[in-house]
């Protein structure tokens with residue numbers, strides 16, 4: 001019986017202490033008696049095994065090797081037999097994986113099984129929307145179900161460890177890895193992080209189909225300067241704790257087994273060598289008892305960063321800082337033995353790291369059953385997998401514009417539909433970044449989805465118009481406009497190919513690439529209604545097309561079942577219900593732009609801004625408003641965080657707070673009425689925002705504190721209530737301690753971060 005990492009079995013004990021009239025909030029976790037005895041059993045087995053290991057075997061456990069692009073049995077057999085490998089990465093042939101396990105278990109001295117790692121980021125064969133798209137569902141349940149499907153399919157190939165969820169908060173759509181991230185908000189990211197961990201790891205790590213999750217990249221990677229991948233990050237500790245660390249804390253609370261150290265430099269100490277992150281925060285404060293893996297060769301890169309002089313120093317720094325396993329670097333396996341023999345590195349550091357790794361292997365039940373029986377797991381692309389991918393895609397699409405209710409389309413009223421664009425029929429591109437194993441053969445494209453839905457009711461005319469999303473040639477545009485002219489409506493499927501986002505794929509210009517804006521303009525001139533469906537790995541700047549289309553469905557990279565989902569949304573089988581997990585700037589120069597900004601000492605307002613075109617000649621310096629805005633972009637985004645339209649007509653009203661005043665330690669309820677005044681049933685994501693007016697450190701102008709996705713029938717009015725404990729208002733103050741303060745708060749409920757339905761309450765000091 002092994003201890004599970006199931007959060008439901010962890011009892012959280014709130015621990016509060018009074019200091020300086022404020023509540024300092026800390027939490028600790030405990031397990032129930034059954035879990036404690038299972039954990040003690042595992043600790044005993046870890047200790048016994050550790051006591052029998054040589055230094056070489058210990059260091060071997062800390063070594064993960066690349067097992068793809070080679071004959072791994074040939075190349076790795078000897079090292080496995082010698083106990084010099086603890087994990088392999090990138091081998092997904094199940095027979096090979098089983099054979100590697102057999103060598104490790106039967107032919108090495110101590111028979112320690114392997115962890116088999118793979119990036120299963122948003123699906124294995126069946127691909128869910130990119131993580132940013134999944135975040136747009138604001139639905140932890142669909143994220144959990146998607147991760148579960150991914151785990152089942154990956155496990156069928158022998159994989160027992162994924163490098164997901166990626167939970168880097170980012171406010172920079174230039175960064176290619178925003179596609180993999182949950183977006184800009186720590187609360188939304190935390191809720192989704194926990195759900196993803198639960199989906200991958202399940203209730204019981206020993207069950208077939210459960211795989212280890214890995215929360216990455218610890219920490220701060222989403223702040224890379226100018227959105228350039230791998231660049232430096234400088235994040236004050238207070239911001240780090242209030243924003244970037246929060247999803248990681250949520251993942252740890254959800255029982256995540258592993259974390260990955262980030263590639264990036266954090267405040268002068270690259271994360272892979274950062275003791276503050278991995279010892280102080282992760283182990284001492286959070287009590288994490290899984291293990292930390294480096295990123296790909298990132299221990300070696302400590303010297304490239306200039307933190308260390310060579311691999312020997314890098315191994316010493318990373319191990320001391322708390323990186324337990326070296327991913328694909330061979331630095332540990334080449335340097336650690338000697339560092340210990342020389343007395344430069346204490347054996348306790350090695351023992352702790354190895355115990356962390358062995359503990360997880362025991363928790364997984366690998367010592368009892370290291371092999372994979374693929375037949376015991378569902379087929380790839382099962383009906384359940386495809387159905388889940390479709391729901392995820394449906395809920396991820398955000399309707400950004402719908403002038404004159406041009407959508408939904410009606411099959412009956414249309415004779416001809418022009419489907420135009422480089423992503424309309426692109427089975428591979430719609431899967432997005434990080435799909436090593438994704439199967440484009442399973443993809444149903446937007447064109448196919450529309451054809452399937454419309455059947456013989458209307459003629460579909462398809463023109464690709466651009467070879468790739470980056471093509472600059474306008475030669476095929478005549479064919480596109482001719483098709484548009486013959487049609488009743490044009491569906492333009494635009495965006496970015498998969499390669500334009502993801503790791504190392506950052507962009508400085510985030511407009512639609514190539515000649516797409518020109519294509520939109522040319523099609524617009526025809527005069528038919530134009531619907532843009534945009535597939536992309538990031539928020540794009542849409543300013544140059546937004547006025548030339550009647551409607552926009554922002555579909556991210558929607559995955560395997562993107563096509564049927566898009567067709568259902570276009571034709572109103574379902575209403576769009578996605579909400580933006582990241583702010584859409586008007587211009588790239590506004591970045592970083594995000595809803596939870598600080599107020600500043602000179603906040604802008606509509607009456608205090610001047611547009612560059614309206615400045616009079618020789619206007620005095622002080623005549624331009626003197627507030628925090630851009631002369632050419634103002635201060636508002638094109639579309640705010642949380643925004644997304646619906647075919648229903650949702651109205652929010654009657655916001656109420658249960659008590660005007662609550663004492664620290666108490667709970668209040670904030671509610672509002674949501675009425676569907678339209679004539680279709682639809683899902684809506686109701687959002688609660690709070691502002692702490694005065695803080696020990698300045699607080700954001702709004703912070704998401706709750707959300708709920710619910711279905712509302714026509715004419716139905718529902719009252720949506722959120723319970724708010726004063727601990728939910730806690731933040732890290734200027735001494736970087738978690739605190740909840742007395743004071744005045746504003747609260748808003750609505751369908752977007754810019755809702756103006758507001759109430760107020762006061763938090764009083766506790767007696």
Ligand code: BGC
Pocket residue numbers: 119163216263295296503
């Ligand atoms: C990425 C990680 C990934 C790893 C293994 C690295 O380049 O930063 O996110 O898990 O490769 O493929």
